[in-house]
């Protein structure tokens with residue numbers, strides 16, 4: 001299948017002072033085929049949201065390339081780049097804080113249509129908003145409701161309708177169900193999967209929840225402190241995790257067995273500092289396999305099997 005989006009050595013550093021840079025995204029190479037889902041996992045602060053935001057242009061990249069439909073977006077003039085903005089959208093974690101509480105459902109869903117001058121006549125706009133509400137399973141009786149009058153699941157449906165309004169091709173789903181309770185999570189996940197099938201959407205699905213990411217993704221990328229440490233097809237990653245960090249992450253999934261004490265491998269030690277990090281594997285200080293080679297130079301991602309790549313000196 002054809003590739004829709006690709007990043008090459010993408011970096012996003014936040015400048016904290018004259019000499020201090022926080023390496024939020026530090027040399028990420030990824031590619032997602034049209035109609036497929038890349039899951040992105042990793043602990044809080046590892047740069048998942050920054051990666052997604054940089055890819056769709058909400059953050060300015062520090063360096064690297066972002067290829068979309070055969071164009072390197074970072075080389076385009078601002079006006080040409082703008083034309084791609086509507087093709088790339090984001091669904092946020094917390095639908096309550098991402099929606100303006102003073103706007104009604106109609107105003108919220110109409111906003112992207114109005115600001116992109118999609119319709120000339122008011123009637124067309126009303127029809128389009130109703131169509132989008134139907135698409136995301138939101139009853140028409142909510143058209144004049146405000147965010148605080150709806151539950152979390154319905155608020156997230158409004159967020160999804162806004163993301164869909166301009167017929168995007170690529171959507172970054174940034175923890176879209178983390179703030180919802182379990183039964184509503186399943187409804188929203190099913191909605192996202194149905195929409196993908198119907199409209200051929202391509203997703204980058206960011207989450208802490210490994211069971212959700214396994215269910216949603218074709219391929220999974222594991223991030224640690226701004227870098228990708230492992231990438232593999234979803235089933236392969238769960239069957240055969242290679243990087244010590246991925247292993248620890250998967251081992252940490254709780255599997256309740258009544259009467260049995262949790263005997264899990266826990267990741268010990270502190271996450272190292274993302275500000276001006278030293279060369280070498282960022283996980284080295286917490287890794288029980290750490291050897292001198294790990295801290296001498298950066299450890300690149302290497303292909304070990306078909307589509308399975310890992311950045312670790314244990315694999316030659």
Ligand SMILES: Nc1ncnc2c1ncn2[C@@H]1O[C@H](COP(=O)(O)OP(=O)(O)OP(=O)(O)O)[C@@H](O)[C@H]1O
Pocket residue numbers: 014022024042043044045046047048049050051274
């Ligand atoms: N605007 C900013 N200015 C400075 N630092 C930032 C900014 N945005 C993010 N960061 C830092 O970049 C790093 C990555 O943050 P990011 O929000 O991308 O992580 P995340 O993996 O999405 O975390 P979470 O799972 O908690 O959402 C963090 O150290 C964060 O503090």
Ligand SMILES: [Mg+2]
Pocket residue numbers: 048049050174
């Ligand atoms: Mg985040």
